[in-house]
Amino acid sequence: MKWKPKDLLDLDNLTTEEIEHILQTAKPMREILSRPIKKLPTLRGKSVVLLFYESSTRTRTSFESAAKILGADTTNFTVAQSSITKGESLLDTAKTIQAMNVDLVVVRHSSSGAADFLADTLKASVINGGDGQHAHPTQALLDLFTIQERIGDIKGKKVVIVGDIIHSRVARSNAIGLQKMGADVTLVGPPTLLPTEMSYLGIKLSHDLDKELPGADVVMALRLQLERQQSGLFPSIREYSKLYGLSVDRIKKTGKQTIVMHPGPMNRGVEIASDLADSVQSVIEKQVTNGVAIRMALIYLLIGGGTGNVVD
Amino acid sequence: MLWIKNVTVIDPGQGVSGVNDVLVQKDKIVEVGPSFKAKEVLVKLGVTDINEVNQIDGDGKYLFPGLIDVHVHLREPGQEDKEDIASGSRAAIRGGFTSIMAMANTFPIVDQRAVVEFIKLQARRAGMARVYPISAVTKGFKGQELVEMMDIKDGGAVGFSDDGKGIQNAEIMRLALEYVKLTGCPIISHCEDEALASKGVMRRGRTSARLGLPGIPASSESVMVARDILLAAETGGKLHIAHVSTKESVEMIRWAKGKGIDLSAEVNPHHLIFTDEDITLTDTSYKVNPPLPSREDQEALLEGIIDGTIDMLATDHAPHTWEEKARPFQEAPFGINGLETSLAAVWQKLVQSGKLTPEKLVECWSLNPAQRFGIEGGTLKPGSLADMVLFDPLYKEEISTEAMESKSGNTPFLKKELQGFPVITWVEGRMLMKNRKII
Numbered sequence: 001m002k003w004k005p006k007d008l009l010d011l012d013n014l015t016t017e018e019i020e021h022i023l024q025t026a027k028p029m030r031e032i033l034s035r036p037i038k039k040l041p042t043l044r045g046k047s048v049v050l051l052f053y054e055s056s057t058r059t060r061t062s063f064e065s066a067a068k069i070l071g072a073d074t075t076n077f078t079v080a081q082s083s084i085t086k087g088e089s090l091l092d093t094a095k096t097i098q099a100m101n102v103d104l105v106v107v108r109h110s111s112s113g114a115a116d117f118l119a120d121t122l123k124a125s126v127i128n129g130g131d132g133q134h135a136h137p138t139q140a141l142l143d144l145f146t147i148q149e150r151i152g153d154i155k156g157k158k159v160v161i162v163g164d165i166i167h168s169r170v171a172r173s174n175a176i177g178l179q180k181m182g183a184d185v186t187l188v189g190p191p192t193l194l195p196t197e198m199s200y201l202g203i204k205l206s207h208d209l210d211k212e213l214p215g216a217d218v219v220m221a222l223r224l225q226l227e228r229q230q231s232g233l234f235p236s237i238r239e240y241s242k243l244y245g246l247s248v249d250r251i252k253k254t255g256k257q258t259i260v261m262h263p264g265p266m267n268r269g270v271e272i273a274s275d276l277a278d279s280v281q282s283v284i285e286k287q288v289t290n291g292v293a294i295r296m297a298l299i300y301l302l303i304g305g306g307t308g309n310v311v312d
Numbered sequence: 313m314l315w316i317k318n319v320t321v322i323d324p325g326q327g328v329s330g331v332n333d334v335l336v337q338k339d340k341i342v343e344v345g346p347s348f349k350a351k352e353v354l355v356k357l358g359v360t361d362i363n364e365v366n367q368i369d370g371d372g373k374y375l376f377p378g379l380i381d382v383h384v385h386l387r388e389p390g391q392e393d394k395e396d397i398a399s400g401s402r403a404a405i406r407g408g409f410t411s412i413m414a415m416a417n418t419f420p421i422v423d424q425r426a427v428v429e430f431i432k433l434q435a436r437r438a439g440m441a442r443v444y445p446i447s448a449v450t451k452g453f454k455g456q457e458l459v460e461m462m463d464i465k466d467g468g469a470v471g472f473s474d475d476g477k478g479i480q481n482a483e484i485m486r487l488a489l490e491y492v493k494l495t496g497c498p499i500i501s502h503c504e505d506e507a508l509a510s511k512g513v514m515r516r517g518r519t520s521a522r523l524g525l526p527g528i529p530a531s532s533e534s535v536m537v538a539r540d541i542l543l544a545a546e547t548g549g550k551l552h553i554a555h556v557s558t559k560e561s562v563e564m565i566r567w568a569k570g571k572g573i574d575l576s577a578e579v580n581p582h583h584l585i586f587t588d589e590d591i592t593l594t595d596t597s598y599k600v601n602p603p604l605p606s607r608e609d610q611e612a613l614l615e616g617i618i619d620g621t622i623d624m625l626a627t628d629h630a631p632h633t634w635e636e637k638a639r640p641f642q643e644a645p646f647g648i649n650g651l652e653t654s655l656a657a658v659w660q661k662l663v664q665s666g667k668l669t670p671e672k673l674v675e676c677w678s679l680n681p682a683q684r685f686g687i688e689g690g691t692l693k694p695g696s697l698a699d700m701v702l703f704d705p706l707y708k709e710e711i712s713t714e715a716m717e718s719k720s721g722n723t724p725f726l727k728k729e730l731q732g733f734p735v736i737t738w739v740e741g742r743m744l745m746k747n748r749k750i751i
Contacts, residue, residue, distance in 0.1 A: 091638050111642035112524040113593030120594050132642060134524030134593070172524060197527070200518035 003301045007119040007126040010135035011177040019180055023145050025297035026290070030145075032069065033293055043072040046303050047102045051077045051093070051118075052129070053109040058264055058288060059129050059138070063106045066295035070304070072103075090114065094121045103303045107131070112169075125302040127295075133167050139263050140173035142294040144181060146287050147218055150259050155182035160212050162188040162244050163222030163271055164233075166195055170263045171222055175201050186212050189244065192233045209244050213253040220261040221246050221271045237270055247273035251281065259283050313337055313357050314741065318347065319370025319702070323377055324675045325691025334375060336698045339740035343694050368736070370702060376674050377692050378410025378699030378739065380681035382500075382578060383475070383554060383626035384651065386412075386443070388434060389427070390419025395631040395719050397431060401440035402717040403629070403651040405744045408734035410699035411682075411689050412441050412629075412651075416448040417476035423448040423459045425467035432468050440744060444470045444687055449488045449499060455479050458491055465495040470685045473500035475554055478536055480506055485540060489549025498550040498576070498684070503536035503561070504602070513642050515588040515603040523593055525641060528603050534560035541568040544575055552684065553577040555628050557602040559612030566621040576684045578624040579613050581654040585661045586724065596637045596644035597724045600630070614667060623680045625673070627654045631720035649723045652716050657725060659705065659732035702736035709733055709748065717750060 001021050011019065032038060048067040052060050060076070067074045077097070088096075090109070097105060104125045107115050112132030119126040130136040147154055159178050165171045165187050178185045179201070186204040187194055198205055206212050213219070224240065234240045251258055260272070260282045268274045277284060314336040321332040321344055328344055335342040337357055350362050357365060386400035395403075397414070404412045414431060416422035422431065428445045435443030447469040451457045453476070461472060472492055479485045479501070492499050509532040514520050516527025537553055541564055544551035556562060556577050565577050586604045598604060605613070616622040630647025637644050655677075662668040682690025689699045710729045713721035737745040744751055 089635070089638070090640060090643075091635075109640065111640040113641040116593040117640045131640075132524055133526070166521065169524060172522075195521070197516065197518045197521040200522045 006302070008137055008298055008302065009115050009119055009126065009128045011137050011140055011173055011180065016180045019141070019144070019177060022141055022294070022297050022301065023148060025301060026145050026293045029296040029300075030290065030293035032296070033289065038069050039071065040069060041071045042300065043067070043070040043304055046072040046104070047100075048072045048074045048104045048106065048299065049077055049097055049102045050074060051097070051105055051107045053079055053107075053114070054130070056108055056129070058291065059108065062288070062291045063127075063129065063295050066292050067299055069292070070296055070299060072299065075102075090117065091121060094118050098122055098124065104299060127298060127302065130169055133169055133172070135173045136169040137173050138291070138295055138298065139170050140177040141298070142287055142291040143174055143220070143261060143263075144177050145290045145294055146261065146283050147259070149286070149290065150283055151217055154178065156184065157217040158184045158186070158215050159218040159220065160186050160188055160209075160216045161220045161222065162209055162246070164193040164224055164228065165189045165198055165222070166193055167225070167228070168222050174220065175203060179203065188212050190234055190240070210250070210253060213250070214255055216254040216258050217256060218259050218261060219246060219251060219254070223263065223265065224267055224271045226267065226270070241270050245271055245273065246276050248275045248279060251276060257281065261287060263287070313359060313365045314368065314698075315348070315353055315365045316368045316370045316375060316702070319373055319375040321375045321692065322670045322674045323692045324671050325377065325679045326693045328692070329671055334692065334700075336741050339698055341692050341694055341696050341698050344692055368702070372704070372706070373735070374670065374703040374705065375692070376408070376701045376703055377678045378689055378701055378737065379408045379655065379677045380411040380687065380689055381409045381627050381629070381651065381677075382413045382624060382681045382685060383580075384412045384414055384629040385417065385631065385647070386414045387631060388418060389430065393633055393719070397434040397443060398438035398440070399717060399719045400629070400631070400651070401435055401438045401443055402750050404441035405737045405739070406717045406734075406748065406750060407651040407653070408655045408701040408703065408737055409651060410441055410701070410737065410739045411444065411687060413444045413446050413470060413685065415475045416446050416473060417453065421448050421453050422446070422469075423451050425460070425463045428464055428467040428469050440750075441739065444468070444685070446471045446473050446475070446500065448472065449474045449479060450484060453477050455481055455484055458488055461491060461495050465497060469497070470687060471497050471500050471552065473502065473554065475500060475502040478502050478504035478506060482539055482543065486543045486547060489543050489547040489551065492549050493547075496550070496686070498552040500552045500554050501536070501540045502554050503533045503540060505532045505535050508532035508535070512603070513599060514591055515605060517588055517606055519588045519591060523591065530558040530560060530606075530609065533602055534558050534564070537561040538564050541565070541573060541575065544568070545571065545573045548574065551575045555580050555583070555602055555626070556613065556616070556622060557583045557605045557609060559609045562612045562616040562621055566616070566619075569621060576623045576680070577621070578626040579617060579622050580626060580628045581650065581658050582648050582724070584610060584613055585657055593641050595724070596639065596641055597648065597722050597726065599641060599644050599646055600628075600648045601646035614662075617668070617672065617676060623676065623684065625658065625676045627651055631718055632722045633720055637722050647722060649718055649720050652718060653711055653723050653725045653730065656709070656730035656733050660730050664732070698738055698741035700738045701734045703732070704735045705732045707731065707733040707735060715748070
């Protein structure tokens with residue numbers, strides 16, 4: 001298919017075919033990653049700016065690796081060393097980047113809508129690397145890719161996402177992507193972190209993890225921001241972990257060889273026990289590897305012309 | 313001297329609603345009545361030559377008493393990049409408002425008589441809409457100590473409000489409602505519980521969840537409305553609730569009025585026209601506080617106006633510069649620019665669709681504000697000030713910053729066409745706007 005979108009802001013404005021096309025494109029990328037010489041000339045001369053307003057290790061590194069493997073040049077625009085600390089607005093920063101004639105901007109920002117805002121302003125393509133509580137589409141795509149890789153067709157599979165749903169851009173983008181791919185998704189968390197308004201997704205919401213585990217093909221734990229305890233959203237880490245923490249014992253309740261996912265970074269012993277995180281059921285490291293492949297696919301589709309064969 | 317002929321006069325203050333002629337001498341209304349003859353006019357106006365009388369054909373148009381907006385932010389002193397008293401009062405005239413009440417959240421805050429008098433002076437210099445200052449309730453909006461209410465009232469303030477910020481301490485609110493009785497003015501309450509509103513940027517609900525924007529629950533307003541009603545009942549102080557936006561608030565105000573509590577309330581046009589579902593991540597002109605309501609809330613607000621629970625319409629005109637609004641949704645300031653679009657918007661969306669009568673519009677936007685705040689205007693009774701608006705229900709205009717008198721253009725109607733605009737505005741008999749332009 002011919003790739004049309006200029007930007008990747010979230011999964012809700014992608015068609016199922018477009019999502020499938022991204023996943024399909026990521027397959028040869030994944031293969032390139034396992035080669036001894038990981039370098040292609042495909043995007044030579046293209047420039048990618050990584051505009052990260054929030055700290056991030058894996059996402060930024062992942063994008064940077066992806067762009068470099070494809071031969072593009074990358075520039076890091078990190079908050080501490082830039083004029084952002086001198087009070088420059090996002091709009092002016094965007095215009096400055098625009099003036100440098102870059103091809104692609106990857107943005108991470110603590111405000112929901114920051115990526116949409118940039119896409120509205122810039123001629124360059126924009127990939128949302130996570131905006132506030134709104135969306136994290138590349139994480140969702142790499143999760144879809146990982147699920148497909150491990151258990152095949154996503155359609156009809158039961159996926160449980162557990163944790164701080166309301167504050168999670170990962171949960172939102174995953175719920176949308178999984179639904180589009182035909183999965184049966186359930187969101188689980190305490191009422192303070194999974195309030196009723198999440199019903200907008202039109203999927204099952206539950207406060208009882210143990211009740212939802214039977215039959216689950218995939219269980220995804222979200223990172224719990226420990227500071228949220230101080231604002232009263234849950235009484236203690238101990239109680240949270242007791243009610244919603246994943247462990248090898250608990251995951252047995254699925255009655256299946258369930259795969260366990262986590263977007264990282266993990267709080268071991270809080271939302272996920274080490275025994276499970278390091279078990280054969282865990283695909284957490286695979287998620288990281290696949291993240292590079294998915295981002296290669298996206299960068300290629302957005303600024304590589306979307307035609308021709310990437311793999312020689 | 314002025315003779316407006318064959319115009320549909322809407323003046324609930326004297327129960328007039330129909331085609332009439334209107335006579336004005338100097339700054340006062342002389343008479344409103346059915347088609348005068350030239351000879352009668354000469355007698356009534358006490359002139360010998362009909363050429364001394366400016367004659368205006370009002371056929372197909374409405375004549376309203378000048379609208380009174382009890383809730384505007386003029387930003388002066390301190391934030392003249394957004395608006396100043398001259399530009400804001402010009403915008404008022406262009407929008408059909410002959411009197412406006414200016415909120416106290418300026419820099420410095422209006423918490424001393426000197427600032428009140430400065431605002432009145434600037435308004436006189438501008439010579440446009442009459443501007444009535446509202447003073448803060450507490451010094452520096454800190455919610456701790458009351459301002460010198462009597463001195464400030466003598467300086468010209470017509471009400472007291474920390475608008476922009478809710479008074480969090482209930483005891484301070486109680487004391488304010490007690491002490492304000494000395495002045496005879498109302499406390500205008502901005503009802504917002506800061507702990508509940510927290511860092512929210514839009515109404516909490518399914519749309520905020522979908523957009524991943526922090527939500528403000530409806531309760532953040534409603535609990536404060538309940539509190540202030542109970543305090544008004546206990547103290548007997550005069551209370552006005554600003555920008556009501558939830559159905560629970562409407563229900564409690566209805567209950568309070570049934571109990572005879574001295575209470576009035578306003579609603580903003582944008583809360584009657586837009587809902588939270590209209591919000592997108594990239595248009596910050598919809599970002600306002602209180603945030604755009606749910607659909608059920610909106611229905612309750614309209615019902616509240618129709619049954620008299622809500623007394624007034626008010627724009628909550630809140631100008632912000634383009635740069636400030638050109639930010640991601642979460643970071644942009646709250647506020648909608650309303651003076652030049654609100655009448656047209658309410659006309660088009662609510663009157664034309666039959667939800668609101670023209671009589672109700674005038675009652676809520678002119679008569680009731682004048683009566684509640686004890687200011688002139690609100691009616692075209694003989695002897696009243698000739699504050700008038702000639703309104704053309706067919707006039708269409710695309711909203712543009714070039715045509716606007718306000719310094720800011722933060723309105724969701726920008727680049728959209730509205731129908732039904734004031735075409736002449738008179739203040740005290742002086743024609744200040746004609747054919748959509750300030751004279």
